[in-house]
Amino acid sequence: MKLEVPEGATGYGILFFIWIALAALLAATIAIALMNVRMAVALNFLIATSMALLNLFYFMDLRHEDRFLKTIIFLALFALTSIIILTYSDVFYRMAG
Amino acid sequence: MTPAHESAAAAGQASYLENPPGRRGVFASWMLSTDHKRIGVMYLMALLSFFWVGVSLGLAMRLNMLHPGALMQAQTYDELFTVHGIVQLFLVIIPGVPVAFGNFFLPIMIGARDVAFPRLNRLSWWVYLTGAGIVVLSLFISGHPPDTGWTFYAPYSIRTPTNVSLAVAGVFVLGFSSILTGLNFVTTIHTMRGPGMTWLRLPLFVWTLYATGWVQMLATPVLAITLLFIIMGRVLGIGFFDPSRGGDPIMYEHLFWTYSHPAVYIMILPAMGIISEVIPTFARKAIFGYKAVVFASLAIAGVGYWVWGHHMFTSGMSNTARVAFSLLTFFVAIPSGVKVFNWVATLYKGSIRLDAPMWWAVSFIFLFSIGGLSGLIQGALAPNLDLHGTYWIVAHIHYIVFGGVGTALFAGLHYWFPKMFGRMYRERPAKLGWLIFFIGFNLLYFPMFVMGAEGMPRRWFDYSAQYHTGQMISVAGSWVLALGLLIIFGNLILALFRGEAAPENPWGGTTLEWHTPSPPPARNFPGEIPVIKHVSYKAGGNG
Amino acid sequence: MAEMETAAEFRQNRMAAKYGMWFFLYTELLFFGAMFLLYSVYRYRFPLDFHAGAKEENLYTGSINTLVLLTSSMTLAMAVSAIKRGQQKVSERLQMLTMALGVVFLAIKYYEWHWKIAKGLYPNSPVLLKLPKGEILYFGLYYALTGLHALHLIVGIVVVGFMLRYTRKGVINRENTARLENAGLYWHFVDIVWIYLFPLFYLVTK
Structure with missing residues (x-):
C-alpha cells in the first residue's frame, strides 16, 4: 500500500505515451484517407x-x-456481430424491388 | 410501538412489511424504500393492476366479435388491440416475473441481504412508473390512442396521426427500467452470493434470472435506439424507415425484432425458472438434470438472439435470410425441449402433492408445449407464409405468453404468496379458480388455431360467416377465463386480509427463502446467513 | 471479526461497482452498434450519395475534435492515477481540464452543425428533401449519430463535474476511487464511439 506508485495506478508517463500513440494513429488514418490508398x-x-x-x-x-x-x-461484441451478420443475410441478398 | 417492538426493528428482526420507525408516512416509506422485497411487492401490485387493464381491453375486443360494428368502429378496434398489446407486453409480461418475484426472491435465494445496487433498484422502479405513466397518458391525452399494433411498424407508425410518439416514448423509458434491472441482477449474482453459494449450487430460478439479465442488457438498447428513430421520424422528419426519404421499413422490422424476439425469452426464461422451483418442491424430488436445465437456460438466451427473422418471413426480406432464420428457429426448440423433458422426468416416481401452485405448474407444461410446438409449425418457412397473417399467430402468442408466462406467474404467485405476505390463501377456491381459468383459456384460444388454419386474418374487426362458430366459442371462453381470474384474485385478496398466518415453510421447499420467517425480516434472515453445503434441491433443505 | 466483514463488504461493493459499470457500457455498445448497423446498410445501398454528402464535412474541425477528445481521455485517466497516489489537487485540476476539453469539443461540434444548418442542410429542410435519397439518409444519420454522441458527452461533463465535487469534499480519495474510475470508464467509452464516428463521416470521401 505504501508503494510510490500504488497498485493499479498507471504512471503518467505511460498515459502520455499512449496519447502520443493515439495521436500518431489519428495522423496515419487521416493520411491514408487523403492519399487514396487502396x-x-x-x-x-x-x-x-x-x-x-x-x-x-x-x-x-x-x-x-x-x-x-x-x-x-x-x-x-459477439452479440453485436451476430446481429450484423444476420441482418446482412437479408441486405446482401435482397432482390431489387 | 412498544419498546420491545422497537428494539426488534432496530435489530432488523421485524418483518419487512412493518414500517420502520421514523417520520415517514406509509406511502412515502414504501415509495422511498430501497428494500428489494418492498420494491418487488410494489412492482407486483402495479403489474397485476395493469394486467387487469389489459384483460379488460381484451374482453372488449372479444365482445366486438359477438356482433362486429355494434359495439365499436374499426378504428376503435385497432386502438384496442394496439393498447392491449402494449400494456400486456411492455407493462406486464416483459418486466413481469423478474421485477416482481426476481426482486423479492433473488437476494434471499442466493443468501444476500439485498441486491448489489439497492438505490439503482429503486430508481428502476420509479423509471418503470414514469414509463407506464407516459403510456397511459397516450391513451387519454387529446387525439386517439395509438393504432399501429404493439409492434409500431414503420412507415405507418411515422404517419398515423394517433398518439404514437407518446406511447413509443413510454416504451423507451420502460426499456431503461428493464436494462437497469437486468444489470442489477447480473451484478448481484456475480458479487453477492452468500457463503457456500457456488455457481452450480444456485437455484434454477436464479439461473434463469441471470440469463434473462444478459438478454435485457444486450437486446433492450437496440429497441431503445429503434424507438428513438421512430420518434425522430415523427418529430424531426428523419426518414430512416420512410421509403419516401430513402429509408427501409424492413430495417425497422429487423431492429425491432432483434429486441422483441429475445424479449420473448426475457418473459419466458424466468417463467421457466418458477416452474423449475415449483415442480421439485411438489414432487418431493431434486430436479432431474440440474446442469442440463442450467445450460438449457443459457442456450435459450444465446440462440434466442439469432432467430428474430422468423417474425419477418412475409416482410419481403431476402430468401437467404428466410431460410437461415427458419433453420436457426428449429435450434432454439432443442433447449426448450430439454427443459420440458427435465420437468416431466422430475415428476417421474416423485411423491407428488397437488396443491394449487402445482396445478399451475403442470398446466404451464401443457400450455407451453402447445404454444411451443405450434411455434415450430409456423417457424418452418412454408407453412408460415400461409399462417403468418392469421389468428394462428394470435393463438400461438397467447399460448406462449399467457398460457406460458401467465400461468407461471400465477404458479409463482400461489407458491410464494405465503412467504411474501405471511398469510395462507384458501386452497379450494384457488384450485377451482385454476380449473375455470384452464377451461376458459383453452376455449378462448384453441379455436383461434383452427380459425387461423382456415384463414381468419388477425387484427380484423369483422369476419366472414364461416368463422362464426369459432368466434362464438372463443367469446364464451373469454368470459369463462375472466370468471376464473376473478375467483383467483378474489381468493388472494381475501387471504391478504383474512388469511391464516403462514408457517416458515408451508410446501417443504428446499431453497433459502424457506429458511427464513414468513414474511421475511427486513434483513432477509433473522441471524447469520445460512451456509450452503450442496446444490439447492435436496430433501431436508439447505442450511 | 466486524472489521474483517467490512473489508470483505468493501471489496464486494467495489467489485459490484466495476461490474455494473462495464455491464452498462455493453448496453451502450449495443445502443451505438445498432446505429452503426443502420449506417452501414444505407451506405452499402447508396455509396455515391454518401460520398457526395460527406463532402460537406470539414476534415480540419473533425480531426481537431478527435484530438481534443483523445486528450481529454488522457487527462481523465491521469486524474484517476493522481487520486490513487493521493495527489488530490492534481486530480482536481486534471478533472477540470477534462471538462474544459469536453466543452471545447462541443463548441467545435456546435459550429459544424451551425455551418450545415446555415446552408439549409438539416432534417426535413426543403433543401435536404430535394437531394437524392441517399444524401437525405446521410445527413439524417450525421445529425442523429453525432447528436446522440454529443448528448452522451454532455452527460459525461456533468458526471465529471459531480466527481470534482466529490473529490473536493474528500468523498473520492486514495482509498475510495471507484466512482471516479467509473466516470472515467464512461468517458473513455464515449471517446471510443467517436473514434469510430470519425472515419464514418469525415474520411468517406477524401
Missing part, C-alpha cells in the same frame, strides 16, 4: 480498432481487470 476504408477501421484497444487496455485499465471482465467483452 482499401482505405478497411485500413481506417483497422486503425480505429487499434485506437479503441489502446483506450480499453490503458485508459480504461482493462488489463488490470479480472479474467471474467476481459472475456465477457467478447460476449457483447
Whole structure:
C-alpha cells in the first residue's frame, strides 16, 4: 500500500505515451484517407480498432481487470456481430424491388 | 410501538412489511424504500393492476366479435388491440416475473441481504412508473390512442396521426427500467452470493434470472435506439424507415425484432425458472438434470438472439435470410425441449402433492408445449407464409405468453404468496379458480388455431360467416377465463386480509427463502446467513 | 471479526461497482452498434450519395475534435492515477481540464452543425428533401449519430463535474476511487464511439 506508485495506478508517463500513440494513429488514418490508398476504408477501421484497444487496455485499465471482465467483452461484441451478420443475410441478398 | 417492538426493528428482526420507525408516512416509506422485497411487492401490485387493464381491453375486443360494428368502429378496434398489446407486453409480461418475484426472491435465494445496487433498484422502479405513466397518458391525452399494433411498424407508425410518439416514448423509458434491472441482477449474482453459494449450487430460478439479465442488457438498447428513430421520424422528419426519404421499413422490422424476439425469452426464461422451483418442491424430488436445465437456460438466451427473422418471413426480406432464420428457429426448440423433458422426468416416481401452485405448474407444461410446438409449425418457412397473417399467430402468442408466462406467474404467485405476505390463501377456491381459468383459456384460444388454419386474418374487426362458430366459442371462453381470474384474485385478496398466518415453510421447499420467517425480516434472515453445503434441491433443505 | 466483514463488504461493493459499470457500457455498445448497423446498410445501398454528402464535412474541425477528445481521455485517466497516489489537487485540476476539453469539443461540434444548418442542410429542410435519397439518409444519420454522441458527452461533463465535487469534499480519495474510475470508464467509452464516428463521416470521401 505504501508503494510510490500504488497498485493499479498507471504512471503518467505511460498515459502520455499512449496519447502520443493515439495521436500518431489519428495522423496515419487521416493520411491514408487523403492519399487514396487502396482499401482505405478497411485500413481506417483497422486503425480505429487499434485506437479503441489502446483506450480499453490503458485508459480504461482493462488489463488490470479480472479474467471474467476481459472475456465477457467478447460476449457483447459477439452479440453485436451476430446481429450484423444476420441482418446482412437479408441486405446482401435482397432482390431489387 | 412498544419498546420491545422497537428494539426488534432496530435489530432488523421485524418483518419487512412493518414500517420502520421514523417520520415517514406509509406511502412515502414504501415509495422511498430501497428494500428489494418492498420494491418487488410494489412492482407486483402495479403489474397485476395493469394486467387487469389489459384483460379488460381484451374482453372488449372479444365482445366486438359477438356482433362486429355494434359495439365499436374499426378504428376503435385497432386502438384496442394496439393498447392491449402494449400494456400486456411492455407493462406486464416483459418486466413481469423478474421485477416482481426476481426482486423479492433473488437476494434471499442466493443468501444476500439485498441486491448489489439497492438505490439503482429503486430508481428502476420509479423509471418503470414514469414509463407506464407516459403510456397511459397516450391513451387519454387529446387525439386517439395509438393504432399501429404493439409492434409500431414503420412507415405507418411515422404517419398515423394517433398518439404514437407518446406511447413509443413510454416504451423507451420502460426499456431503461428493464436494462437497469437486468444489470442489477447480473451484478448481484456475480458479487453477492452468500457463503457456500457456488455457481452450480444456485437455484434454477436464479439461473434463469441471470440469463434473462444478459438478454435485457444486450437486446433492450437496440429497441431503445429503434424507438428513438421512430420518434425522430415523427418529430424531426428523419426518414430512416420512410421509403419516401430513402429509408427501409424492413430495417425497422429487423431492429425491432432483434429486441422483441429475445424479449420473448426475457418473459419466458424466468417463467421457466418458477416452474423449475415449483415442480421439485411438489414432487418431493431434486430436479432431474440440474446442469442440463442450467445450460438449457443459457442456450435459450444465446440462440434466442439469432432467430428474430422468423417474425419477418412475409416482410419481403431476402430468401437467404428466410431460410437461415427458419433453420436457426428449429435450434432454439432443442433447449426448450430439454427443459420440458427435465420437468416431466422430475415428476417421474416423485411423491407428488397437488396443491394449487402445482396445478399451475403442470398446466404451464401443457400450455407451453402447445404454444411451443405450434411455434415450430409456423417457424418452418412454408407453412408460415400461409399462417403468418392469421389468428394462428394470435393463438400461438397467447399460448406462449399467457398460457406460458401467465400461468407461471400465477404458479409463482400461489407458491410464494405465503412467504411474501405471511398469510395462507384458501386452497379450494384457488384450485377451482385454476380449473375455470384452464377451461376458459383453452376455449378462448384453441379455436383461434383452427380459425387461423382456415384463414381468419388477425387484427380484423369483422369476419366472414364461416368463422362464426369459432368466434362464438372463443367469446364464451373469454368470459369463462375472466370468471376464473376473478375467483383467483378474489381468493388472494381475501387471504391478504383474512388469511391464516403462514408457517416458515408451508410446501417443504428446499431453497433459502424457506429458511427464513414468513414474511421475511427486513434483513432477509433473522441471524447469520445460512451456509450452503450442496446444490439447492435436496430433501431436508439447505442450511 | 466486524472489521474483517467490512473489508470483505468493501471489496464486494467495489467489485459490484466495476461490474455494473462495464455491464452498462455493453448496453451502450449495443445502443451505438445498432446505429452503426443502420449506417452501414444505407451506405452499402447508396455509396455515391454518401460520398457526395460527406463532402460537406470539414476534415480540419473533425480531426481537431478527435484530438481534443483523445486528450481529454488522457487527462481523465491521469486524474484517476493522481487520486490513487493521493495527489488530490492534481486530480482536481486534471478533472477540470477534462471538462474544459469536453466543452471545447462541443463548441467545435456546435459550429459544424451551425455551418450545415446555415446552408439549409438539416432534417426535413426543403433543401435536404430535394437531394437524392441517399444524401437525405446521410445527413439524417450525421445529425442523429453525432447528436446522440454529443448528448452522451454532455452527460459525461456533468458526471465529471459531480466527481470534482466529490473529490473536493474528500468523498473520492486514495482509498475510495471507484466512482471516479467509473466516470472515467464512461468517458473513455464515449471517446471510443467517436473514434469510430470519425472515419464514418469525415474520411468517406477524401
